[in-house]
Every structure is written in C-alpha cells, then in structure tokens.
Amino acid sequence: MAMLSYLKSSSIAAVWFVFLTFPLMVVKVNTLKNTVEWRWMNMLWVAIGAFILSAVWRWAMQRKARGSGNKEQEVSGVDSKPSLGQRLLEDPKLNRPVLGVVVVLALLMPWISEMYQVTIWVFALIYVVLGLGLNITVGLAGLLDLGYVAFFGVGAYTYAILNTRFGLDFWVCLPIGGLTGALVGVLLGFPILRLRGDYLAIVTLGFGSIAKIVYENWEGVFNGAKGIEKIARPGFFGVEMDISAATTFTYYLMLVIVVFTIFVTNRLKDSRIGRAWMALREDEIACVAMGVDMAKTKLGAYALGAFWAGLVGVIFASQTTYINPASFDFMLSAIVLSMVVLGGMGSIVGVVIAALVLNLLPEYLRAFEDYRMLVFGAVMVLMMLFRPQGLVANVRKTYTHGKVRAEEANG
Amino acid sequence: MDYFLELFLSGLTRGSIYALIALGYTMVYGIIQLINFAHGEIYMIGAFVALVVSGVMTIYGFSGVSILILAALIAIIYSAAYGYTLEKIAYRPLRNAPRLSALISAIGMSLFLQNYVLLAQTADYMPFPELVPEFAFMEPIAHIMGSAELVILITSAVTMIGLTLLIKYTRIGKAMRATQQDMVMARLTGINVDRVISVTFVIGSVLAAIAGVLVGSYIGQINYFIGFMAGVKAFTAAVLGGIGNIPGAALGGLVLGLAEAMAAGYISSAYEDVFAFGVLVLILILRPSGLLGKAVKQKV
C-alpha cells in the first residue's frame, strides 16, 4: 500500500532530522552560567515537521516526475494551459476591475492607515523597483549579478554625500543617483563581459562585498561604519514637511516611480534591445554570430539594471535619513534575487507580486519576523525544485504580420 | 625577522584552513560543476557542533584531550550528515536542470542554513573552548608560533596527505576521478555515480568540519555568520589554484593565506577582506583557469 511506504519513509525522515538537528536545536550551552539547556520541545517540532514535510516532499517529487513528460518546466518555460493567474493577467474583463481596485486602494492607503503602515509600504515599493531592475539584468539578459546591492548603495551614498556635504536638493540628486548607479554598472560590467554563469555570480558577489567594505573603511568619503546622518527628506516646492507628511509624500512618489519602472521595463522587454538581451541569455555564441554586439548589449543590461537601484537608493536614504554600510550587504542582493526568481525571470508582474509578498508578509506576520530569511532561503530552493519558471511563467509575445494588419484594416 | 616569520607562519596557518575548506569546493565543482554555496555553512555547523559537544562535556565534568577528540569526531559525523542531506535534497533533483537553477538552490540553502543556526543558537558570538593544550616544547618560539598553529598545520597536512592517498589509491578515489572526467562513461562502466557524488560531498564536509573545529579553538569564538566569509575566501583559494584541481586547492589556500597575512601585517588589517575579494575578482577576470588549471576551450 502506498500509504505504508509513505509512513515508513516519513518516519525515517523524522528520525534522521531529529538526529541532524539535535545538537543545535535541542542543546543550548550557556557558558556564562555554565549550564546546559535541553529544549526537548524543539525535538518534537522537528519530528512532526519532518514527518509531514517529508510526506509532502515525496508527493511533490512524484508529481514532478509525472509532469516532466511535457517538456515545460524550465527556468523560462511556459505554461501551455492558462492558469487562473494567466487568465487574470490577460483577460480584460477580469484584470481591469482587479486593477481598478488595486489602484484605488493604493491611492487611498495613506489616508486609511497609520504612518507606520505607510513606511512599510514605502520600503516594499523600493524592493519592487529593485526587483524590476534586477529583473532586467538577471531575468532578461541572464547575467547573474549577486552584487546588485552595490548600485543601491551607490545611489544612497551619492545622495547622502551630495546632500549633507554640498547641500544639493533631493530632486537634483534623484536623477544623479540613478545615473551614477548606471555609470558604476557600466564600469563594473566592463571587466566581467567575458564571464558567464557561476564565475560571473561570484565576481559580482565580490564586487558587492568590496563595495560594502569600502564604505566601512573609507572614512574620508563615506564616514565609515558610523554612516551618514541628517540626510534631508524630499521637499515639496520648498515646503518643509514633518515625518508623517514626508513619508506620505515619499509613498506617492514611489507609486509614481513604480509605475514608471513598469512602463519602461515593459517597453524595453518588447523591443530590439529586449530581444537581444534574451537571445544573449539563451545562447551567447549564437547571439553574437547573428550580429548582436555582446559588449554594448551586456553593458546596457548592467547599466539599465543598476539605474533603478541607484534611483531608489536615493529615496531610501531620504526616507531613513541615516545610512550606514550595514544596510548594503549580500543579504539584500540575495533577497532581491529571490524576488526575481520567485516571480519568474523576466516577468514584470511576477516580480512585482513576489516583491510585495516577500516584503509585506513578514511585516504583517510579525510573529514570523525572525523566520524571514529562513523562509527566503527555503523558497529559493523549493522554487527551483518545483516551479523553476516562477510564479508567472514566460508567455512570449505574438506579433501580427503586416499583411494581416492590412487585411484587418480593410475590414 | 621575527615579525616576518610570525606573519609567515600565521599565513600558513590561515592558508591551511582555507585549503581544507577549499578542497570541499573544488571536489564538488570538479564533479558536478556546481559552486556549493552552502559549503561555508557546513564548516560553520561543524564548529558549532564541536562547541556544543565540548560545552556539554565540560559542564558534565570532562576535561582534557578527550573533549577535543570527541568533539571533533562528533562534529565530523554531523558535518558529513549535513553535507549528505544537503546534496540529496537541494542538488540531486536538479542534476539535469540548467546550471542557474542549481546555483540559486545553493544560494537558497546557504541562506537557510545560516538562519537555521541563527534561530537555533542566537546571533551571539559563542565562546569556543580552547581544545588544544599548550605544549611545553613550544615555549621558546611562542612569540612566533603557538601550539594551536602547530596543531593546525600538522592536522591539515596529515588530512590533505590522507585525501591524496585516498583519491589516488582507493577504489572510491578512482571512481571519483572517473566520474569527474566523464560522468556518462563512469555510469556505463558500472560506477554508482549518485553514491560517488554523495561521497564527494561527505569527504568535503569532513574536511570542513576539521577546519571548523580547528578554527573555533584557535580564534576562540564563533557565530552563525563565519561560514560566509570563510566560504568566499576558501572559494577564492579554490579558484586561485584552479577549480576542480585538488592540489590546486591546497596551493591556492596557502598562497591566499600567506598573501593575506602579509598584506594585513605590512599594509593594513582593515582591508584584509577586500584583499581576498580583490584577488578573487582579478583571478576570475584575468586567469579563470587558476594557477594549476588548464584553460578549457569551449567547443562551438
């Protein structure tokens, strides 16, 4: 009986994981008081959890094995049967009302919630833009950049320095932040043009880490680990705003930026350069052989991706009014990457949803705050195992031929 | 001169640790072309298990070398178990998936393990007991090299020699080499490739555990995050020596350790980590095949 074999394997799994987690989950040594704390409850949780999860795992693996008969499940694969999610996206009858509700809620939000909520949403929207930016580099062009946080830091520090030291206005610094990000993107992209896959990932990881260490140690420019404080909030025609008003203002600004980002990214995706990026991702050698300039195209992807990070870096600095190197570590790159992966590489809607889910859930499920990164890690693994194409799978555009267009025009 | 010797030996010591961890990276990469991002966490877990075991033993009245031996042994067993489980859950199902998927899975596991230990044992730096006793005969040169360093050097050397012998002369070693060269052919000649890969992970994890116990004892404290930095540096060492190349990993580790020690001693210790990253970046850009590796031309 299948049930029996499930029971058996789940029991074995439970025992194995209890064994595996015993020294760390059950035992807690307190060297100050010289005592050992034995947390037996944890053992119970692990046993139960492992038992259940192992059964679910086996079921999911079997389902995957059956499903792999249809050659669909690849990282940028496609769903042949439109799911509810797909229909929601495509069918105007469905997506317009939903979109309308979303827009109304988004606009009304600051008036129906407290400032604390608005702040959460500001950060969530910042992450959305980060995800969309990385989506260009990783999702479209296939360049696995693990040091994306560096550009975010560049934008934040650019504003912090220009504002606190040279008194430059927020609005002036906003585009400067974006452009500086893009510039750094090109500069860092240049030496790594020929790298691919794993090596590219590691080098970019190195860049991101080097950036953080430089912020920490170059006192003269970045003020080191102390960070930079008293950064100005965005002003509205010279009107000074208090925290609440400024946060609300930033929130609306972020909404505009998110819309802008979606608009631009969408246009880029369905364009000559967007296709070149995708071809580069699919097969670099063939792509170059078909006349695509690898250097220009790749640098474009880095620059465009980095631009958004730099842009919202400025906003981040203006919102927190104090930045220090600790905010710009590898964790952030990993989080943004998991958003892109979870959302579906190259899919704009997917990334937006994933970013919101991954950032808002921990906020609203405060009890689980501590488990946030744990869940991220697990989600990344599980997505790769069971749904590598992401939440929203890749649906390629269909084009209408000139002849057909002419026929339609003539009625 | 003394200062130089001190730096030199300190560099060798570091380098040995990097080498031990680097071997895990290089063996796994050589066989399945995957950067095991979570390898640093296996090292960290090894250190933590040793910490827990020695802590418990001390509290219950044990002391002396018995703690060291038992702690190390149990740490090794656990690291091996974690390595084995890691491969089985997160990598084996993705063996035929695109490389990007496996890489992301590895990153995810690294995050997961880090935070698992964080939650289970808090973010505090845990003091690690000094498991290695001070040897009397070391006293004359104590200002240059301590007993701990000696133990690290000797243990590392013995371990690496053991590994080399294993790879060269045992059946499983041959199977590992065969699988690394051509997995399909290896399978066709009857080698259980899955088992070989598991063994590779296990061996790498054992080495990482040894490194973890040694480092924990040497530095005196550990926390959940030590795996990340050590992992990156060890990976740098592996690439430096030529990824997939076992003597290369050892060489790379020593070179990196020495270079870091010299840089920290003569230039500035603040930028130590930048140095390692810098080396990594430069190598991957200028000579990705590393010191001992062969440049492989991709067939078009």
Add this chain to the structure above:
Amino acid sequence: MAEKARKLLEVTELTMDFGGLRAVDSITLEVCSGEIVALIGPNGAGKTTFFNCVTGIYKPTRGEILVHPPKQKTQKINGFKPNRVTAMGMARTFQNIRLFQNMTVLENVMIGRHCRTTTNIIGAILRGRNTNRQERETIDRSYELLEKVGLVNFADEFAKNLPYGAQRRLEIARAMATDPFLLLLDEPAAGMNPQETKALDELIVRIKDTENISILLIEHDMKLVMNISERIYVMEYGKKIAQGSPQEIRSNPKVIEAYLGEGGDDA
C-alpha cells in the same frame, strides 16, 4: 547574360593551432558570387574549425581572410568579432543547432534583423515613429523569411518545441535575416531523412537563385553535395587534399581513400 564571377570570400593559407594541435593547416579557398561551394571531409578534418575562423569565433594563427562585399571595400577580417563579420554580410548556421530555445520562432528570426536596425534604448522607451516603423519592418521581413523556409505556421511557437528538421530550417531563416551576401551552412542536412534532405536541397538552390546569396556549406550527405555544389573542397586532418567540380572529386583517388570505410556510397 554573362556576369563575371567576382570573389566574395578569399581565404589564403589559413592555419589554426590550438596549443600543439594544428586543426587547420594552410587552407586556401574562395567563394565567388552566385556559387554554391561545398567543404567536405571525414569527421575531425577541421571543417567547422575553419568556419569558426572565418566567422570570427577563433582568431587564426596564420593566414589571411579577405572579404569582398558587393559594392564595398575589400576587408581583411582576421580576428574580427563574430557580430562584425555578420554585419559585413557573412552569416552562418551551426553544426549543433543553436537556436534561442525559449523565444518564439518569429523572434529567433527577428534577432537576425538586429544588425540591420538601429533602435536604441531611448528609442525603445519612447517608441517614436522611427522605432515603430523599424519594428514593423522587422516583423514583416521576418514573416517573409519564415514563409520562404515554410515555417510560417510555427511563428508563435517556442523554438524548442519545433521538430528537428524545422529547427534546422529556422536556423537558416535566422541567418538569412541578417541580409548576408554569403551564407555559411554547417551540416544543414545532419539528421534529416531523405525527404527533408531533398526539400533542403531545393531550399538552398532557391536561396542562391532568388535571394542572390552565395553559399559555402559543410556537409556529409554526399547526394546533397554532389547535387547542388558547383565546386567542392575536400579537407582531411586539417589540410586541403582536393578541390574541383563534383565529377572531379568523385573520381579523385585521394578523396576516395580519405572516405574509405566512411560510407560514401551515396556518391
């Protein structure tokens, strides 16, 4: 009306060394306009390596590759990057199919138009009249090419879902989208059954006749080669061992010896 055949591609003493291995040894070859030239030889003779040198994937160790584009200056293209070679007018297909698997058939062909269009990032974002016009032209031209190779019905299908023979034809359409004057086909008939090969045969000749594109092809299928080529070069172990018309090659003892046991029974 007699056209003086002008040279398009002129390769002189091309040599390619990989460390100690000499994969291509002093090959001299030329392709003139309006020709279909074949490069044949046993496996491992260095034919694909030769292609890779000519198209810029490798930089030759020695020798000269001259290109005479119609209505343009002659150029030596040693060491040019592949995209530059393609932009000059020489496009290729690959021995192991290299399509963009997760893009549609139409999009694969549209990539070929990349080097013939100019829309940049700003243009893509603003979608001005110029951009829209270029985009429409790209789409239309790509559709036309799909019609020519008989893949119009698959236009919106993912390239990876295509049957094998269709994939090979798609590669050809994609290469043609770059508006080449010379097409280099690397084993286009590999893995095809006799019907598919015959259709390919006709396609290649059609391309030469109606599109004014000359062809240099590597091929193992002797029937195809003998049928459509005007001239043939034969390589073995990196060296040229014979050249001439199909009849000359068929009866050349060196060629027969090189293929002995290779199954040249279709000749």
